[in-house]
Amino acid sequence: MSKPALSIFLALTTCACAQLPNIVIIYADDLGYGDLSSYNPDAAYQTPRLDQMAAEGIRFTDAHSPSTICSPSRYGLFSGQQIYRSTGRGGGAFEGPGGPSYLKPGDLTLGGMLQEKGYQTGVFGKWHVGLTWLDKDGKRLGGGFKNSPLIDYEKSTPLIDGPNERGFHESFITPNCPTTDPLYVYIENGMVPIPADQRYNPESTPNPGGKWRWDNDAGWMAPDYQFVGVDELFYEKTKSFITTHREKTPEKPFFAVLSTQIAHAPVLPSEEFNGATEAGPRGDFVFQLDAIVGQVIDLMKELEIDEETLILFNADNGAETVHVDWMRQDHDHDASGGFRGMKRDGWEGGHRVPFIARWPGRIPAGQVSAQMTNTTDIFATLASLVGYELPDEAATDSFDMLPAMLGTQPAEKSIRPHLLTQSFRGEFQIRQGDWKYLDHQGSGGNGYKDNVLEKYVLEENEPDAPGQLYNLKTDPGETTNLYFKEAAKREELQALLKKLKESGRSAPKNRKPLGMENIPKVKEK
Incomplete structure (x- = not known):
């Protein structure tokens, strides 16, 4: 590239960059x-x-x-x-010399x-x-x-x-x-x-x-x-x-x-x-x-x-x-x-x-x-x-x-x-509008039978359901599981979750x- 052309290129590049925010x-x-x-x-x-x-x-x-x-x-x-997308499943929190990076080359x-x-x-x-x-x-x-x-x-x-x-x-x-x-x-x-x-x-x-x-x-x-x-x-x-x-x-x-x-x-x-x-x-x-x-x-x-x-x-x-x-x-x-x-x-x-x-x-x-x-x-x-x-x-x-x-x-x-x-x-949770489906029982994380958390246990209205479905507009506290009562919505979200996972x-x-x-x-x- 000639010097004049290089100068024009650098000037244009500088102008473009200057317009972008920090x-x-x-x-x-x-x-x-x-x-x-x-x-x-x-x-x-x-x-x-x-x-x-x-x-x-x-x-x-x-x-x-x-x-x-x-x-x-x-x-x-x-x-x-x-x-x-990186692990094919979930992912833990690293301790000690844990790795390699989740961010792939x-x-x-x-x-x-x-x-x-x-x-x-x-x-x-x-x-x-x-x-x-x-x-x-x-x-x-x-x-x-x-x-x-x-x-x-x-x-x-x-x-x-x-x-x-x-x-x-x-x-x-x-x-x-x-x-x-x-x-x-x-x-x-x-x-x-x-x-x-x-x-x-x-x-x-x-x-x-x-x-x-x-x-x-x-x-x-x-x-x-x-x-x-x-x-x-x-x-x-x-x-x-x-x-x-x-x-x-x-x-x-x-x-x-x-x-x-x-x-x-x-x-x-x-x-x-x-x-x-x-x-x-x-x-x-x-x-x-x-x-x-x-x-x-x-x-x-x-x-x-x-x-x-x-x-x-x-x-x-x-x-x-x-x-x-x-x-x-x-x-x-x-x-x-x-x-x-x-x-x-x-x-x-x-x-x-x-x-x-x-x-x-x-x-x-x-x-x-x-x-x-x-x-x-x-x-x-x-x-x-x-x-x-x-x-x-x-x-x-x-x-x-x-x-x-x-x-x-x-x-x-x-x-x-x-x-x-x-x-x-x-484990997965999926939202669609006000509806939320949890593809698991319970919290998906903490055990609520220990001394610290047992006071926060809520009685499950559908204890036999393998998953959870809530309407966050009417139930933001996720207290009433509609897994069986709203079966059509649950099946819709299950199908959507499956599609999103498989599609990559x-x-x-x-x-x-x-x-x-x-x-x-x-x-x-």
């Missing part, structure tokens, strides 16, 4: 539908910055995580697909798609979709805590299936739940600066209220690893990525994922947030998350890019069992927001989660949407925004929610004709992006 996803952990005050008027504390974010954008009231546990939901975020990922559109991409915080670790003989290690000391870091790094091999230019992550599941190390751009060569004793970490350190497992850790204030570290890494990028290449858009530890167990609020609310350590913890969201918004304003930045807030599943129980008992706070179930369960409390989008330049403020949506939809929505035409074999469970965000979709017309979720054991997709084919040229600016009032 994108930030804040992905919370184990945050229930009722954990934000904009979703729960009876919350035991306030979340003012997230409430502000909702007031300045759109808040979805029928949003769902792909799964009711961490790793499969994160696969859904990064791939736009349900976990069974050659799969189009969210970061990879945006890289193709000229974005500088980064992910910071909890990764937890699996990594390949090798021992001294070059053999892949299985998961579990006992295998951590067998890792040969020289042979294992740079990681062959870490974020930098799955669509991200920069990364600073933990392999699993940052303060729950060893291996406790930081991974920066595929490398482990300081290996895990010390035994971690949970007794060395604070235990707020005498019980909130629950699920902080002993194991192997790097000597520089921190358990209190880890989300501030993740935020600082995100901030550094954004500010450095703006200094060096301001003409290019950026895509950053801030994947928090909050509100996963253990509950370890930073010192400055202890006592910040009257709702105990977990209330303080969620308030700390709220403050971090506020820091992200304030950073966009300081950099004078607020109008050109889309911020999405979402969560990977409902609140943890003991968290739901303790918050109800101690503070009259319902993290499940009135819905049945919690983390791991196929009932609504396990997968109905907050979802907020804010983009002052393009998304009209003050919207509340009842559009049915899934975290997997973020993929097709962002593809539509940036003008990327998705191939049919990619993001096969992802629907474009951009019309809903822009306020152009009629409220009475659902973008999604159906929605899939999977519970802890990989639930999203439509030939998806056409909207593109920035068709997204009007919000008119000033």
Whole structure:
């Protein structure tokens, strides 16, 4: 290419990129539908910055995580697909040197798609979709805590299936739940600066209220690893990525994922947030998350890019069992927001989660949407925004929610004709309008005969039914199983579920992006 032609090409490329918005996803952990005050008027504390974010954008009231546990939901975020597309079934949460990645080589990922559109991409915080670790003989290690000391870091790094091999230019992550599941190390751009060569004793970490350190497992850790204030570290890494990028290449858009530890167990609020609310350590913890969201918004304003930045807030599943129980008992706070179930369960409390989008330049403020949506939809929505035409074999469970965000979709017309979720054991739930069919008995996740959950057991009106059918319009609490009474609807949903599983997709084919040229600016009032 001649120099004049190259100059024209670069100029055109720069112009195209400059028109695209910056994108930030804040992905919370184990945050229930009722954990934000904009979703729960009876919350035991306030979340003012997230409430502000909702007031300045759109808040979805029928949003769902792909799964009711961490790793499969994160696969859904990064791939736009349900976990069974990767595994053929469900998918567990990784512990120790667990892997390989659910994100297969050659799969189009969210970061990879945006890289193709000229974005500088980064992910910071909890990764937890699996990594390949090798021992001294070059053999892949299985998961579990006992295998951590067998890792040969020289042979294992740079990681062959870490974020930098799955669509991200920069990364600073933990392999699993940052303060729950060893291996406790930081991974920066595929490398482990300081290996895990010390035994971690949970007794060395604070235990707020005498019980909130629950699920902080002993194991192997790097000597520089921190358990209190880890989300501030993740935020600082995100901030550094954004500010450095703006200094060096301001003409290019950026895509950053801030994947928090909050509100996963253990509950370890930073010192400055202890006592910040009257709702105990977990209330303080969620308030700390709220403050971090506020820091992200304030950073966009300081950099004078607020109008050109889309911020999405979402969560990977409902609140943890003991968290739901303790918050109800101690503070009259319902993290499940009135819905049945919690983390791991196929009932609504396990997968109905907050979802907020804010983009002052393009998304009209003050919207509340009842559009049915899934975290997997973020993929097709962002593809539509940036003008990327998705191939049919990619993001096969992802629907474009951009019309809903822009306020152009009629409220009475659902973008999604159906929605899939999977519970802890990989069992399926399917929605069609107000109807929900659970292809299993019971919760699909937690056992409700233990001392913590037995108080929440509901008497089953159809104990012999092999599945469950509910009308969420008349029965949002999923209390009356209509499996036999509404047999025709149940058979219709069973047939639809079978079809969607066998077809290899639930999203439509030939998806056409909207593109920035068709997204009007919000008119000033």
